[in-house]
Amino acid sequence: MTVPSAPARVRLKPEERRAQLIGIGLRLLTTRPIHEMSIDEVAAEAGISRGLLFHYFPTKRDYYVAVVRAAGDRLLLHARAPEEGTAGERVRGIVDGFVSFVRRRRDNYVAVVRAAAGGDERVLEVFEDNRRVLTDRVLDAAGVHAPAPLHRLAVRGWLAMAEEMAIGAGDEVVTTADLVDLLVSALEQVTERFTPRST
Template sequence: MADSARRRARQRPGERRTQLIGIGLEMLTTRPLHQITIDEVAAKAGISRSLLFHYFPTKRDYYAEVVRAGSRRLLRATRGDGSASIDTLVDGFLDFIERRHEPYIALFRSAGADDWVHEIFRDTRAALTDQVLTALAIEQPSELVRAAVGAWLAYAEELALDWAQHHTGSRERIHALLTGALDHIVRLAR
């Protein structure tokens, strides 16, 4: 610990916030959300507990921002140029899962932890549903179609994660299992 570390290293608020959220995202790859303690985050950032509460009024607020940041990453990964076909969308999803299934698992396994987390996931899934509906060129989906596509996302998540972890089947087969099921489901739900 040199001088610079010992004395107060004042940073600009924006950078502190992003630093703290980054630490949270990193920790999420190791353990479930609610096992991340403020003490540890603060220690890793080299600041005091109190400072974290200066930036995030409550632990939940901090968690929420971390989860939101993680969700944003997923949405960015699947969203192509906007006019993506279902195949490209599924490809993007599989790419994301293949590369980052650990953080993804950790992140989305925290889904049930609390109401506020769950709401963030609802939003994320709703956005994904929109992407899928757009890719399928479905203009005005009925409630049932939306629900069916949302449920298909759960199916896709589960299957892709299992594939990424246990290498069940080739990527092509998984891809076919995803698009095939989606096609069928949407046709049934119309």
């Protein structure tokens, strides 16, 4: 009787290994704060040594930042305006993508927000970069191409409200479609308040 041999370990290309390690980190991020994530656990799940993990990410902090950046990139991939359409349709595309993403991946998103609140300067910088990109996208979609500082601040405040409502309100409180309607309406009031009126 022959004993089946263990499956051969698959050798991944560097970019594939990095993607695998980041994917593991994204999954673990939903179960614990990022700074409590064990590098040994990540390496073991990937089937590699701790030393090899540090070949791809020089420090634990570099790994954490890469995980948070990947999470932000996934959100930005969904929260995009359609290339064509009216200002209202383009804004709605961003809002719908944002709300739908956050509601589908609530645990992951909350974990990223919690990581940014942890005080690590580089993690916070990634989080802030995502906020800036979203703010710029919303303003551009709304047709506001030279926003005043107060206008930009108002849109960032609206974005914080959108985030809180998408995280906190389940379907029993408001449907995704109704929440998108509410947020688009609120944003229109913000942008109208700061858009110069023709005389």
